[in-house]
Amino acid sequence: MAQHDHDQHHPGHHHDHGATDTEIDWAEMASLLESEAELFTPLYERALGWLAKEVTEPGLIVDAGSGPGVVSCLFAEVFEGARIVAVDGSAPLLERAADRAARHGAGDRFGTLAGELPGVLDELDYPADLLWASRSVHHLGDQRAALAAYAARLAPGGTLAVLEGGLPTRYLPRDIGIGRPGLQSRVDAVEADWFTRMRTELPGSVAHTEDWPALLTSAGLHHSRSRTFLLDLPGPATERVRTHVVTTLARTRGRLAGELDAEDRATIDRLLDPADEASLHHRSDVFFLTAHTVHTAVRPV
Numbered sequence: 001m002a003q004h005d006h007d008q009h010h011p012g013h014h015h016d017h018g019a020t021d022t023e024i025d026w027a028e029m030a031s032l033l034e035s036e037a038e039l040f041t042p043l044y045e046r047a048l049g050w051l052a053k054e055v056t057e058p059g060l061i062v063d064a065g066s067g068p069g070v071v072s073c074l075f076a077e078v079f080e081g082a083r084i085v086a087v088d089g090s091a092p093l094l095e096r097a098a099d100r101a102a103r104h105g106a107g108d109r110f111g112t113l114a115g116e117l118p119g120v121l122d123e124l125d126y127p128a129d130l131l132w133a134s135r136s137v138h139h140l141g142d143q144r145a146a147l148a149a150y151a152a153r154l155a156p157g158g159t160l161a162v163l164e165g166g167l168p169t170r171y172l173p174r175d176i177g178i179g180r181p182g183l184q185s186r187v188d189a190v191e192a193d194w195f196t197r198m199r200t201e202l203p204g205s206v207a208h209t210e211d212w213p214a215l216l217t218s219a220g221l222h223h224s225r226s227r228t229f230l231l232d233l234p235g236p237a238t239e240r241v242r243t244h245v246v247t248t249l250a251r252t253r254g255r256l257a258g259e260l261d262a263e264d265r266a267t268i269d270r271l272l273d274p275a276d277e278a279s280l281h282h283r284s285d286v287f288f289l290t291a292h293t294v295h296t297a298v299r300p301v
C-alpha cells in the first residue's frame, strides 16, 4: 500500500461559520493519543485476544482512524501473518504509526493511507478481513453511513469491530477533601454536553440512536456481539498514570472551565498545581479505572 499524502484533507471539522470550541487539531494531540493508547495497552490486548478467537488468519486488517498507530502495531503483534493498513485523516499521525511499526519489526507488512473517512477506504487495494475502528466513528458526521461504507470494504466473512462507549473514567474518589464532593461526575456531565455539541457541529452531522449492534445490523452485517473491557490500575498511581490524568484534566479545564462553577474551577486549579500537596501530582488516592466496549459483526459469506 502506497503512502498517500492528502494534505488538503484536514480531518478537523470544516466550518464556514468560524472556529468553534469543538474543533480538534489531531496532529497537535499526537503525543497525548500515543501515551493514552500505551496506557490502555492491557485493555487493547484483551480486546484483541477476544477478536483473535473470532477472526482466524486474517490477510488484511484495516485500522480506521488509527491515530499514531499504537493499536495498529498491537494488531501486527497478535496477527503475525496479517498485513495492517492504518488509515487516518492526519498524515503526521500516520508517520508516527509507520515509524512505530518499523521499530516493532513489522514495517514490511504495514501500510498507511491518509484521507477523509469513510471515503478514503475506496483506495484500499483489497477487501479487509478485519476492520477495526477505535474511538473514531463518533468523529464522523453520519455514523450509520460510515458503518455501511466500512461494511462494504469487508471481505465476505470479514469482521467489523467498533470500539465505542463504555464507562466514564474515574481517577479520584467521590470526596477528595477539597471542594464539593462529586467533581468527576460534574465534569462528566459537562463533557457529555460538549460531546453532543461536537457531534452536532460535524460536517454532515446526523443524529442516530447510538445502538451500535443495531447500526451494525443496519449496515448489512450479522452475528453482532458486544463485550466490555476494563482498565483497572489501582493506586498508588504510577508516574505514567499521574501524567496522563494531569494532561487530560488540564485539557478539560482549557475547554470547559466556563461550564463549571467557581468552586469546581478552584478545585481543578488546586488539582493541577504541582506546588499544592492536594494536587494530582502528590495525592495518595489517585487510581485509574475505565471501561471500553467493542461491538463486532460479520459480513455474510
Ligand SMILES: C[S@@+](CC[C@H](N)C(=O)[O-])C[C@H]1O[C@@H](n2cnc3c(N)ncnc32)[C@H](O)[C@@H]1O
Binding pocket: 011, 026, 033, 037, 064, 065, 066, 067, 068, 071, 087, 088, 089, 090, 093, 115, 116, 117, 118, 133, 134, 135, 136, 139, 140
Ligand atoms: C480519538 S482518536 C482515536 C485514535 C485511535 N484509534 C485510538 O483509539 O487511540 C480519533 C482519530 O480519528 C481520526 N479522524 C477523525 N475524524 C476523521 C476523519 N473525518 N477522517 C479520517 N480520520 C479522522 C483522527 O485523526 C484521530 O487520529
